[in-house]
Amino acid sequence: MAAHDVPKAVLYSWPGSIWCSVPRLALVEKGYGDDEIVIKSVNITQGDQFTPAFLRLNAHGTVPTLVVPLERSLGPDEESQFRALRDSVAIADFIDQSRSPLSKTHTTSSAPAPSLSPATMEGANISKAIVSLLHDEKGADPNFLKRSARVPAEITEGAKVNVPLFEARQRVIDASLAEQPEGVSSKLRTFLESKSAANMINLDIWSRGSASPHAAEFMQSSKTLWELSLPDTLKKLDGLIVGPFCLGDQLSVADLHLAAWLARVVSVCGGSATPEDLAKVEEKIGKPGFKLGEKVKGFWAVMIVRPSFKTVYPGGVLH
Ligand SMILES: N[C@@H](CCC(=O)N[C@@H](CS)C(=O)NCC(=O)O)C(=O)O
Structure with a gap:
């Protein structure tokens, strides 16, 4: 072939x-x-x-x-x-x-x-700990970070982006539900119905702000995220990273998860891909005495200069 x-x-x-x-x-x-x-x-x-x-x-x-x-x-x-x-x-x-x-299959590139x-059991354990920490849904969820609001003013500020976003999603969910055969239950229908319920709550919060009955709980969860989960995760990461990369001198898959997660954190704090912009994370967390650890800073410095990082985040613009 x-x-x-x-x-x-x-x-x-x-x-x-x-x-x-x-x-x-x-x-x-x-x-x-x-x-x-x-x-x-x-x-x-x-x-x-x-x-x-x-x-x-x-x-x-x-x-x-x-x-x-x-x-x-x-x-x-x-x-x-x-x-x-x-x-x-x-x-x-x-x-x-x-x-x-x-490898010969599918390989047209001759790049290494x-x-x-x-490469070691110890490395595998550290890698697993870092990846699980970053993907922990009850931890510092980076998607929640992007759509969180601790005070009513942050809801007002985010409404411009989030109201059209949750409206557009609702239209597609409704259209997909309308395509389901009437009266027939299915996994797909159950999934869409639960997404619809969650989406409507989000839409209500971002459109009505404090007037939404869901707003108080949402702002409380956002506070927990920023005041506890995020600083706690950053501290744990600093203890796990060997340096400069997660497992030492060699890049590994854990570094790719950490690069994406940290890029999101810096981005939601208003920073771009520079070593100095990590300070914006400390500022936005605003917890007295909270400082980023040296391992996290060292990791960011070696990661942001890699061609892979520059390809995924062109011009140092993070997301
Ligand atoms: N555990 C999954 C999480 C994937 C995930 O949450 N993806 C987000 C985008 S980063 C998504 O598709 N969200 C869909 C939505 O917001 O409805 C993974 O690591 O791939």
């Missing part, structure tokens, strides 16, 4: 998504050529993730999603078979493992493909 006949993996992604940055960094670090993978846009600000077509690929309705052709589907006579990977941890590991310096997997 000629190289151009081989089905390519498709990465469903959105430029402003924090967790999509992880596989995007991995593709550059691993030296994938632009023609080796197809990147398709899923506009999560417009609700593309709630269309039945996308939910067939990923029932959680999240990006990144990587659809990879299975080995046995490469034969010309067989029906195409695909496997979908539905979270950034599995996708980054897959991207790392599917391209080695000796250094391993991003931890």
Whole structure:
């Protein structure tokens, strides 16, 4: 089979998504050529993730999603078979493992493909601890950070962006629900109904501010996020990072998760990709005596100068 006949993996992604940055960094670090993978846009600000077509690929309705052709589907006579990977941890590991310096499949680039997997048991444990900490839904959730508000004035300020966003999502959720056969319950319907309920609460908060019955609880959760979870996570990270990268001198997958997470933190604090802008994180947290640790600062300094980081965050503009 000629190289151009081989089905390519498709990465469903959105430029402003924090967790999509992880596989995007991995593709550059691993030296994938632009023609080796197809990147398709899923506009999560417009609700593309709630269309039945996308939910067939990923029932959680999240990006990144990587659809990879299975080995046995490469034969010309067989029906195409695909496997979908539905979270950034599995996708980054897959991207790392599917391209080695000796790899021939799908490889048109001759760039080196250094391993991003931890080389020791100790490294694997640190990596797991860092990745779990960053992805802990009860921790410093970077998507909540972006749409949090501790005081009514922050709701008013965020309304300009968030009201149209939650309205657009609601339109797609409603349209997808309308397509479901009447009176028939299904996993898809249950998923869409729960997304609709959560989305309506968000819409109510961002449109009505303090007048919303959900506002007080929302502002309290936002305060907990900024005053407790975020400083706590930053402190724990400083204790886990070996330096300068998470596991020492060699870059690994944990660094890609940390780079994306820290970029989001600096971005919501109004900073860009410079060493000095970490100070904005300390300012915005505003907790007396809170300072970022030296390991976190050292990591940021070595990460932001990498070509992969500059590709995913062009001009140092973070998201
Ligand atoms: N654990 C998942 C989380 C993925 C996730 O939350 N993705 C966000 C974008 S960063 C998303 O798709 N959100 C959809 C939505 O907001 O409805 C991962 O690591 O990939």
